[in-house]
Amino acid sequence: ANVEDETAGVQAVCEIHAVLRYEYHVLYSFSYQIPVLYFRASALDGQPLSLEEVWRNVHLNYRQRLQQGPWDTLTQQEHPLLGQPFFMLHPCRTEEFMKPALDLAQAGNRRVNYIVTWLSVVGPVIRLDVPLSYSTEVSAPD
Secondary structure (H helix, E strand, C coil): CCCHHHHHHCCCCCCCCEEEEEEEEEEEECCCEEEEEEEEECCCCCCCCCCCCHHHHHCHHHHHHHHEEEHHHHEEEEECCCCCCEEEECCHHHHHHHHHHHHHHHHHCCCHHHHHHHHHHHHHHHHCCCCCHHHHHCCCCC
């Protein structure tokens, strides 16, 4: 058998995943009265990612849902304290997605650490995973 005949129509797919560096900052928004996640992302050589590149790196599980309004959800703004360009997850829908988690905790008469719960929800969108130990340590009985 001819090797070329056997591989005809077979296309090799090779994905190269670059190593990226993320820096995360949680700041309080006085306007929205909630925390806001600011971050910047760069290649290891220090080259910052563009908004489009950051958007391509949004976790696949969240990308489709956010594509309804990605430029409203993920924006680039000046960091309020550093005066440098950072990306941010816009806080306008935070109350909407936090309500079910807070209602569930209240119904179960459980304490909830808002920051840890919020970070567990928004962090994975941009590849910030919060260790489970944060939640278990916070909710441990006194």
